[in-house]
Amino acid sequence: MNIMGALQDVWNYQLGTGGPKVWEVAQFVLIIVAAIVIARVIRTNIRRIMKERVPKNTLSNMEKLVYYTIVFVGFVIAMSTIGFSLSGLLVAGGIMGIVIGFASQTVVSNLISGLFLIIEKPIKIGDGVNIDDVAGIVEDVRILSTTIRTYDGIYTRLPNEKVFSSNIQNYVAHGARRFAYSVGIRYRDDADQAKEIITNLLESHPLVLKNPAPQVFVEELGNSSVNLKVRMWAPSTHWYGVYTEMLWKIKVALEKEGIQIPFPQRVVWFADTLKGDITTDRQA
């Protein structure tokens, strides 16, 4: 009986003068925990149900919106259990907002930038991008920061303010992209034949687009070689595989037909004829 009484006393104990009672604090914690649990369950279900139906980026934003809305509603309800009214909370929130705004301009700047990034959508989750010389795949666009997995697998967090104010190169925003090689052949080789060999090779590759058609032309009469420019378009999502594959294939195809890629060479003229006999090893 005494134990029950003691527990009841603790339960009804008031924290400070005019403060909330222990059971009210417990209720507050319980509501917050319940809100987080409910938010997580709903988020998981949204992810499971919508994964195949909506784009990854939209799904991520949807998950965040639902999650934070539920947590916020839970927080507001929980606050009312310890004596904070919603109107009081809004007033307090407004004042706090001003204080926080002045105190943490960078955070607010990141927040606003994050909102603009979500609205403008220059990048989406899964895009291959280069932001402020950080190249990789966008992992997440959060409220305060954007995370990128670089091509060598390193987790990189960029503040949204930086993302928003930097030049963003999105490699997959358009359906297709162009890339080019320079291929040098010897002066004695037939450039038209080389162009035909390369064109046929590009035609036979599935991912070198039919339209816009590939271009092969003599770009420059170089010091040691006739330089051909080879331009092609490929689907943006698969261009790198084509890029790494085709240069060597071009080299092999040209050599198969007797066309070679020359080493750098220089013709040297002597002012005076050399005196004496020069006999090479081969002649000897």
Next chain:
Amino acid sequence: MFGTYNLDVHLEEEGIELRVEGTGRRRRYYRKAGGEEVEKVVYADRAKLIVCPVEPVNVPDTTISEHLLTELTTPAVIASGSRDTFYVKFPVEIGVFVVDSRDVERIDIFTKTQPKYTLYGPPERGIVCKWWKSDLYMEEPEVDRLFEGVMQVDVKNDYYQWMELHHVVFWAFDMKIFYNRHAFMHAHLTIQKRTIGETSFITHKPKNMHKAVDIYQAKGLKKLKEKYVMEWGFQ
């Protein structure tokens, strides 16, 4: 080759070999076509194997495109307000599925055709499409059935001017493929403006044909939109 089989099948046709070996719950699936070989182990009690044509956008990679652009060798000039029907050929991709009373699972897709892609529209906004070139036929053409299928296209020109048609774009998500001896699709093309048209597919199953397994429905995806709007013209 197209049809439904028990899990002890051995098919050989035009350079394609497909077989399922073994007994009991564990079977071995083997396929050889065009120098490519695929082997998989299939665990199943009571299942059937379906071999049928599928939407021709899956090989070499399902993530590249969802559209098929058929380029006409001979362009068609269509009078304003007219309706007509012509036939084109499309590349056949062959899907192999295991199916039981609860689910359909794709285990293999292959083709005898040489895939090629193209861009429909400008680089900044266009879409990557699987590319195929076909003659335009007034009557249903003969086809090498494991290489090409037949698509009937009902075309209607609602625009007030003559239109010249060089290519048509179809959305694989919307395709309805049928088969008996060969693969068959029946499409509609409505020309609405100089650069805008709409393509869709007719769901009605032709007589004596079977409906092919729909890959997207097999994945559990619901089709909300059933038309593709060609917004980058016909030339």
